[in-house]
Amino acid sequence: MLALAHAELGRLFDALHAEGYRVIGPTVRSAAIVYEELDGPADLPVGWTDEQAPGRYRLVRRDDDAAFGYVVGPHTWKAHLFPPRERLFQARRRPDGRVGFDPVLPDEPPTAFLGVRACEVAAMEVQDRVFLEGPHAEPRYAARRRQAFLVGVSCLEAGQLCFCASTSTGPRVDHGVDLAMAELPGAYLFEAGTERGRAVLDRLSARPATAEERRHLDEGIERARGQMGRTLATNGLPELLFGNLDHPRWAAVAERCLACGNCTSVCPTCFCSSAHEESDLTGDDAARVRTWDSCFSLEHAEIHGVNVRPTVEDRYRQWLTHKVGSWVSQFGVSGCVGCGRCIAWCPVGIDLTEELAAIRADAAAPAPMPVRQAPAAATDDALVPRAAVVIGVTRESADVVTLHLACDPPLALRPGQFTMLSLPGLGEAAISVSGTWGDAFEQTIRDVGAVSGALSALRPGQQLGIRGPYGNGWPLDAARGRPVVVIAGGIGLAPLRGAIRFLLEHPLDYPDVRLVYGTRTPDDILFGHEMLGWASRPGFRMAITVDRADLSWRGDVGVVTRLLRREPLSPEATYLMCGPEVMMRFAVEALTAAGVPSDHLYLAMERHMKCAAGFCGRCQYGPFFVCKDGPIFRHDQVARLFGREGF
Amino acid sequence: MAAATRPRLGVFKLASCDGCQLTLLDCEDELLAVAGAVDIVRFSEASSRPDDGQPFDLTLVEGSVSAPEHVEQIHRLRARSKRLVTIGACANAGGIQALRNWVDAEEVMRVVYARPDYIRSLATSTPISAHVPVDFELRGCPIAREQLLELITAMLTGRRPALRDESVCMECKRRGNVCVTVATGEPCLGPVTHTGCGALCPSYDRGCYGCFGPRERASTGSLAAWFLAQGMVPAEALRRFRGINGWSEAFRKESERHER
């Protein structure tokens, strides 16, 4: 451990500059301590501290000349690793229908982050799990993260809203940085954490720290640990929260919550994002831009004009149950690092430690939560499309079309997976794969908006953008040797078609296959010709119903569940379901009443997606991401949430 | 796109300051390109081209319904517009001039100026949506140039306009602004106001005063309660919500809660 006198701190800047880094660090601006580019030690917030309370932050003069005598302000380092606004790629569309996509990658100069608190190191490590663990890694975040030189600073004073001691994320910086610093009244102490940290350290001409200085450091850290302004009992939080989704405290806090998104914006671990297209007037030259989003925003939970989290209560509950609850199932650690920013920067001063304590004080039984294993991450850029070409178009009904597509290299697909199809300047939509044919594949689209409408209008020879495939596919292995019942509603038959074909191609493994299918009218029946072929196979039976029909229809009229009740419902069978959520809910009820165990039921869930790669956060369903843990879920996995409002 | 199939655009004004129409002219770099991609059929502020009476693909209307002839005019415009978009606080919420809606109509009629029969004005200033269905509301006072261009580009390219309904706070934080309320105690309507201005006022060290109107789920009650708890008097809370978009439902209800 080495030491420098206060007056010598300029050497650190010189060393960082000499190694080619620009320095971003704390400075006073607009009545707060924020992170901006610094020229030298004079830019540091010397002699300032922050006094924080719920909804209140004030800079106050210290009576010493400490440069790091504050805790955290409204800025986070996440703004430099995962910028608030970022172009992901440029896209082109030619008059002949060809498309092209060019990724846009980070080009910031090498940067040193000066003044990284222990809780902030922990926050970066949390975001590493979000952006770098599987199934996809985000190359922009990865590049910035790799390149950022971190100078951590341990806290010898804790703030009024700090609780890193409760979350075990501070106050000492002892890992995860290139250089670790601490500020004593008479000296700065330094330790290298990496090779490049050592290279900077070597340039400082610093003297060894004395034993007394080391002792002062340890004492200071212990003092800070004991000074925390807040505490949080973290044991069993996920189970506690998911066992108390109807607690009256949610309604109470919703009276105060403005759903303004400030907490998610200042939180160093929040990662939800949105994306939109920007283009010139013709749309032929376009870019996709990603921006910070929040689970408090309207469009976060919107799919096909329906919002699954319409009320402020839904949204606050989603935020908090995610942050300290389902986050653990998703990433193996809590999303909260105890920095207290969400408390300070909430315009009405909501304090999550208070809310959680209130729920804990008066709680119903906890609920078990899943443990997730992270798969190895692919390293290609999952956010930039490739070109695919339309080789054929089949009109299935008035508003449904199947595109026959090919791309190079071909996709490896499983029934139940989906891709993100896009057109430059227009947008992107998640579309199910409805079958494969050699190297080509089929995707069935219902025209419900601008993007799906434009995709439906494509003609053979034209190109479109494709990302994927994503998702987990139907559990065809697990269903082997048992009867299989496929229950489909409307367009829900599309992601099931590939599965049905597979089942029928392997009659020895699946001797008993039944399809129960409901749709609006006889004209909306999909894949009618193909169904005739299925009907002729031994071991396959089919029952179709429509919501309404004229007298020329000889079949059943009514909802799918009515049909279901007429079928023998074997508890042995595997049930694969896809359709409107309300249909699946009633089907699950009927099947459960008939004694079918929960782990024989499989549902295809649908949630709004911007990235489909596990980053944008929108498709979250409690502890699951529909894009990477689904879209197919076994009912017992999601039973607690399925059918409940607000998730 | 062949000239014959260019979408037809009409730009009209009821009672307003002209700032929202001017925003189209303020797209200096894009104006001639827009005029090439779109057939600007009627825009009397900028062009003497006569109205041909034919339908419009897109009609932009600024201004509130404030005079008897406006009622008739807006119905006629609605009938000939495939898409009618109201631009700006006057058209969307009645504007600052809607403040007169709180004055008793009886009293207004007892106005004493030389010849009241010379003036034709309605007692109220109302949003266009109070009279005809509206396809889209572009918020602002004035609307933002970038958002107007996005609206037009979205129409030309066929995409949904990338215009979000969220709090000003989201944009403030993306810009890296320090919250004026939390750091200095300055009251700010950002949490309940619709984004679109780029978090302008906090970027200039003052509080938002609601130019873009209430966002969805505007929790005005909680925000007002916080203001009062910080020492604001009810009369000031009333004024803060009774501003440019004071007649919009969420802000109107809130200001009325603080009437003596």
Next chain:
Amino acid sequence: MSAEEKVYQVDLLTRVEGEGSFYLRVREGVVEEARLSIFEAPRFFEALLRGRSMFEVPDIVARICGICPVAYQMSALAAIEGALGVAPSPEVRALRRLLYCGEWIESHALHVFLLHAPDFLGYPSAVEMAKDHRAVVERGLSLKKAGNALIALLGGRAIHPVSPRVGGFSKVPRRRELLGLRDALQRGLDSALEAVRWTASLPVPDFEQDYVFVALAGGDAYPLESGDRIAVSGRADVPVADFETHFVEEQVPHSNALACRLADGTPYLCGPMSRVNHHADKLHPLAAAALREHGPPLPVRNPYRSIVVRAIEIVHAFAEALDGIDAYVEPERPFVEVTARAAIGAGATEAPRGLLWHRYQLGADGLVVDARIVPPTSQNQARIEEDLRGVAPALLALPHEAATRRCEQLIRAYDPCISCATHFLRLRIDRAGEEVPS
């Protein structure tokens, strides 16, 4: 209509701001009726301002006009700060003048190129004009853009700036931010000089009137954001505080806007021509040189020549803006604290279109008790009608269509801002018999 009667009318004036029409009837060479009808719906701003905090006044009065919101904010602040005895620092005052330069540039460029120039070359719009004169229209747009950029930097946005406040600004720019505009403004200055040459080359009808020119005065600078007197040609200066004694508003049946005349009923003119006639000696040297080389001889009395005068004022505004940026010193504080007290004050500034006068009565609680505003277009209304009468003889020699266009071109020469003009109806609200002075 007999053969000797001619009626020229346009039911909805285009390429003017707001809603107006004109009607001119001439029988056997005699003008029987000349009317500028303003039917833009009134918005009753003076009534709306009552009971509002003085700190809200700049935000509210900006909404009177989308083209000249800065003018309203500056006139209001002059009046309120005058009433309270608040003196912003010289640095803040310099910034306000810089902001106003931005608005003159933007408003004049809009008018010259988009609203007025098409008349001189026979086009219905600048977009049509661009088909044959693209470089000219692009120059106009780039001038306007430079003016807007200056307003946006200082004020937050070009339309309805957010930073002007009682006592100064909510935030002031860093020196390097202003310097960042320098190149664009320098290019703007060069373009503006070219614009003077171009407007001076336009064909202009011969038409002169004997105007009473009215402009703000007081101080050594070309009148813009400050002045304590009003110059009236051929008469004594009027102190700003005494405006209402010397200039009288009157309601007319055919207009929603009050018309303003001298106390003896004489119509008068305010705007660029008045300013240059009174204060040419205070023009920036570059603008003065442009006036000497290309401008009309002074005094300029032909309203069709106002387009050149506006171009000269654009040069002046760019030149002043560049000097202002180079001399800029960041104020120590962006605004001074202001204590409320009961007070009355009046203030005037030169909006792009002319003199804009405000008067406020404030209560001890800082709320507005009464507000009076007289905009330039109200003041010019009577003069416009006089000009229509005056131009009638020349029209008789023209084909009807061309004559009508000539009238429109004349009205446009005033750069009328009709939405401004029409809010000034006073609502006198009697509550339970209480007399409220109007």
